[in-house]
Amino acid sequence: MPAILFFAFFAVAPMVLAFYLSFTQWNGLGDPRPVGLANWRKLLNDDRLTQSLTVTVALTVVSWAFQTVISLLLGVWAAGRQRNRAILSAIFFTPFLLSSTAISLLFYALLDPNFGIIHADTLGTTSGAFLAIVFVGGWQFIPFHTLIYQGGARQIPEVLYQAAAIDGAGRLRQFFSITLPQLRNTATTSGVLMIVGSLTYFETVLILTQGGPGTDTAILPYLMYQAGFKSYDFGYASAIASFLVIAATALSLLMVRLSGFGAMRSTREGM
Amino acid sequence: MSHDTLQRPVRTGPAPGTDPTPRRRKHWSGRANPLAGLGSVLWLAVVVVPVYAMISASLTHQSEALGHNALKPPSHPTLDNYETVLHNGFGHLLWNTVLAAAAVVAIVLVLCVPLSYVAVRTRSIWSGAAFRLFLLGVAIPAQAVVVPLYLMIAKLDLYDSLLAIILPTAAFAMPVSVLILTGTLRDISEDLYEAMALDGASPTRMLFQLVVPLAKGGISTVVVYAALQAWNGLLFPLIFTQSDGPRVLTLGLFNYVSEFGVNIPALLASVVLSGVPIFVVYLVARRALVGGLMGVGGK
Numbered sequence: 184m185p186a187i188l189f190f191a192f193f194a195v196a197p198m199v200l201a202f203y204l205s206f207t208q209w210n211g212l213g214d215p216r217p218v219g220l221a222n223w224r225k226l227l228n229d230d231r232l233t234q235s236l237t238v239t240v241a242l243t244v245v246s247w248a249f250q251t252v253i254s255l256l257l258g259v260w261a262a263g264r265q266r267n268r269a270i271l272s273a274i275f276f277t278p279f280l281l282s283s284t285a286i287s288l289l290f291y292a293l294l295d296p297n298f299g300i301i302h303a304d305t306l307g308t309t310s311g312a313f314l315a316i317v318f319v320g321g322w323q324f325i326p327f328h329t330l331i332y333q334g335g336a337r338q339i340p341e342v343l344y345q346a347a348a349i350d351g352a353g354r355l356r357q358f359f360s361i362t363l364p365q366l367r368n369t370a371t372t373s374g375v376l377m378i379v380g381s382l383t384y385f386e387t388v389l390i391l392t393q394g395g396p397g398t399d400t401a402i403l404p405y406l407m408y409q410a411g412f413k414s415y416d417f418g419y420a421s422a423i424a425s426f427l428v429i430a431a432t433a434l435s436l437l438m439v440r441l442s443g444f445g446a447m448r449s450t451r452e453g454m
Numbered sequence: 455m456s457h458d459t460l461q462r463p464v465r466t467g468p469a470p471g472t473d474p475t476p477r478r479r480k481h482w483s484g485r486a487n488p489l490a491g492l493g494s495v496l497w498l499a500v501v502v503v504p505v506y507a508m509i510s511a512s513l514t515h516q517s518e519a520l521g522h523n524a525l526k527p528p529s530h531p532t533l534d535n536y537e538t539v540l541h542n543g544f545g546h547l548l549w550n551t552v553l554a555a556a557a558v559v560a561i562v563l564v565l566c567v568p569l570s571y572v573a574v575r576t577r578s579i580w581s582g583a584a585f586r587l588f589l590l591g592v593a594i595p596a597q598a599v600v601v602p603l604y605l606m607i608a609k610l611d612l613y614d615s616l617l618a619i620i621l622p623t624a625a626f627a628m629p630v631s632v633l634i635l636t637g638t639l640r641d642i643s644e645d646l647y648e649a650m651a652l653d654g655a656s657p658t659r660m661l662f663q664l665v666v667p668l669a670k671g672g673i674s675t676v677v678v679y680a681a682l683q684a685w686n687g688l689l690f691p692l693i694f695t696q697s698d699g700p701r702v703l704t705l706g707l708f709n710y711v712s713e714f715g716v717n718i719p720a721l722l723a724s725v726v727l728s729g730v731p732i733f734v735v736y737l738v739a740r741r742a743l744v745g746g747l748m749g750v751g752g753k
Contacts, residue, residue: 186565186628187584193603193625194591200602211604257497260490271494273740278501280732282686284704285725288711289508292718292725300507322500382595386688390708404597411601412693424598431595 198428204421211415222422231398231406232423239402242316243381249321250328250377251370257325258332259362272333279326283383287390290319294391309399312392316400319387324380328373335369336362375438382431403427512536512723535723542713543698544727547706552731554620554702555684561624562631562680563673570635571661575647585636591629596622600693607694618694619702623687627680634679638672639665685732703728 205222207215226232261272278286294315296304305311339362347357385404388394394401394409401409404427411420512535514528573585603622612618642665650660666673691705701709707724714720 186569186632187587189561189565190588190591190625190628193622194594194599194628195587197599197602197606198594200605201599204602204605209605215605253497256490256493260494263490271498274498275501276736277505277733280736281725281729282688282704282707284686284688284707285728288707288721288725289504291711292511292722293504293507295718298511298718300503322504325497326501379592382597385597389688390711404595407597407601411604417601417605420601424601427595427598431598432590435592 201421201424201428204418205425207418207421209417211411211417215418218418222418225419226422226426231401232426234398235401235403235406238313238400239381242313242384242400242402243378245313245317246320246381246384247374247377249317250325251374253321254325254328254332254373255366255370257329258334259336259358259366261329261333262336275329276326278322279324281323283323283386284390286319286323287387290315290322291391306392307396309396312396312400315391316384316387319391320381320384324377328377331373331376332366332369335366339365378434378438403430508722509726511719512726514719516717516719535717535720536727538714538717538720539710539724539727542710542724544706544724546698547701547703548731550616550700551685551703554616554623555681557616557620558624558627558684559677559680561620562627562676565624566628566631566635566676567666567669567673568661570632570639571665573632573636574639575657585632588629588632591626592633594626594629596626596689600689604693613694614696614700616695616700616702619687619690619700620684622690622694623684624680627683630679631676634675635669635672638669638675642668 204215206217206219208218208221209215257275261275281289291306292298293300294305296307303311306315343361343365344357347361352360382404384402385408388400388402388405389408392400394405398406403423407420407423407427410423411417510527513531513533515530515532515534518528518530569584573581607613607618607622612621646664646668647660650664655663686704688704688708691700691702692708695701695705707728710721710724714724
C-alpha cells in the first residue's frame with residue numbers, strides 16, 4: 184500500500200516528530216537538544232497563548248456567524264428561478280477563483296491608508312484588524328458556502344411548499360417552517376467546513392496584519408510560525424504545534440459527536 | 455483552501471435552462487421577491503467593488519497612486535504595471551505553479567484511486583484501519599506539522615526544491631481525496647463487479663475498465679480539489695523554498711509586497727495576473743469546476 188506509506192511519512196510521522204521536538208531545544212541548525220518539559224512549561228505560562236486562543240476562537244465564531252447568515256440567504260435565493268440568476272451566480276463565484284494569498288494582498292492594498300477605499304488606518308486598530316480578517320475570510324468563502332446551501336435548498340421537496348401554500352402560510356412562514364429545518368444537515372456540513380477552514384486564515388493574518396497591532400490578531404498557527412521561523416525557537420514552535428493538533432483533534436471529535444457523520448452522510452445521491 | 459468533505463459528492467443542479475424538472479422555490483408563484491433581490495444586489499456590490507477597484511488600480515500610473523482613491527477610475531489608463539510584473543519573472547512563477555499542481559494531482563490520483571478501491575472492495579481489518587487513519591488525517595492542520603516537515607525536508611536534501619512543495623501538498627490532499635473517492639466507489643453496484651469477475655477479469659482490469667469510468671465524477675472532483683490545494687498553498691512554499699528557482703505564484707505574490715512595497719498598482723496588477731489563468735479555466739470548464747467544488751463541499 185504505497186498510498187498509506189506516503190501519507191504516513193509526510194503527515195503522520197511529522198506529527199510524532201512534532202511531539203518529540205516539543206521536548207527539545209532546536210534553532211534549526213545542528214541537532215535538537217532534549218530539554219524535558221521546558222517548552223511546555225513556557226507555553227502554559229505564556230500570556231500570548233491565552234490571547235491567541237481567545238482570538239482564534241473569537242475569529243472562528245464571528246466568521247461562522249457572518250458566513251452562515253449570508254451564505255444561507257444567498258444560497259436559498261440562488262436555488263430559485265430569477266432572471267439573470269446564472270449570471271449573478273457566476274459573478275458571486277469569482278472571489279473563490281483567487282487564492283487566499285491574492286485576496287489578502289488585494290485587501291491589503293485596498294485598506295492601505297494612503298491608497299485604499301477607506302482613508303483610515305483600518306488595520307492599525309485592534310477591532311479594525313479583526314473585522315478586516317473576518318470580512319476577507321467571508322469574502323473568500325461565502326461563495327463556496329452559498330453553493331453548498333444552494334445544493335441543499337434544491338433538494339427540498341416542492342410538495343412541502345405547495346402544502347404550506349394551501350394552508351395559507353406566507354413566504355416568511357414558509358422560510359422559517361420549511362426551508363430552515365430542511366437545511367439542518369446542510370448547515371452542519373457547511374459549519375464544520377467553516378470551523379475547520381478558519382484554521383487556514385493563517386495566510387490572511389500573515390499578509391494583512393502580521394498578527395498586529397501588537398499581537399492582537401496572532402492566531403495560533405501564526406504564533407507558531409513566529410516562534411519557529413522568525414525567532415528560530417523550533418522546540419517552542421513544536422510545543423505550540425502539538426497543542427494545535429490536540430485542540431484540532433478534540434474539536435473534530437466533538438463536532439463528530441455533536442453532529443454525527445451519519446447525519447452528514449445521509450441524503451445523498453451519486454454524482 | 456482546505457475544505458474537507460465528509461460525505462459523498464452530490465450532483466449540482468443541471469445547467470440553467472436545461473432543467474426538465476420544475477424547480478421549487480420559496481415564491482412558487484414565480485413572483486419576484488424584492489427583499490431577497492435587494493440582498494443579493496447588496497452582496498453583488500460587496501463582490502464587485504473590490505474587483506473593480508483592483509482592476510482600475512492596476513491600470514493606474516504609479517505617480518498617480520499616492521493619495522489616490524482606488525474607487526476613482528484612472529485618468530490615464532496604462533499597462534505599465536503589467537509590464538513591470540511580467541518582467542519580474544511572472545512566467546516562471548506560473549510555470550512552477552502549473553508544474554507543482556500537475557504533479558500533486560498525479561500523485562494523489564495514482565495513490566488514492568487504488569487505495570479507495572481496495573478500501574471499498576475488501577473487508578479486512580487492515581483496509582478499515584487505513585481508512586480510519588485517513589479520516590483522522592482530515593483533522594490534522596497542515597500548519598501543525600511544518601516544523602518537523604522542515605527538519606525532514608532538510609535532512610532529505612529536498613530543501614528549496616519544487617519537490618519540497620509537491621510531496622507534502624500531495625500528502626495533505628490525500629485524506630479528503632480518499633473520502634471523496636470511497637464515497638463515489640461505494641455507489642458502484644456489487645452486481646457489476648460480480649459480472650466482471652464471472653468474465654474472469656483480474657482486479658486490475660476491473661479497476662481500469664469498471665471503476666475508473668464509473669467514478670469519473672469523484673475523480674474530477676479530486677482533480678479540482680488537489681489542483682486548488684497546490685494552486686493556493688502559501689505555507690509550504692514559504693517555509694520549504696527560498697531561492698527563485700522553485701518559487702511558485704503564491705510565494706511570488708507574497709514577495710512582491712516587500713519588492714513593490716509602495717507600488718500598489720503593480721502589486722494589484724500581479725494579483726490580477728494570478729487570477730487570469732484560473733479564470734480562463736473557469737470559463738472553459740465551469741461546470742466541472744463548480745461540480746468539483748460542490749463535491750468537495752458535499753451536499
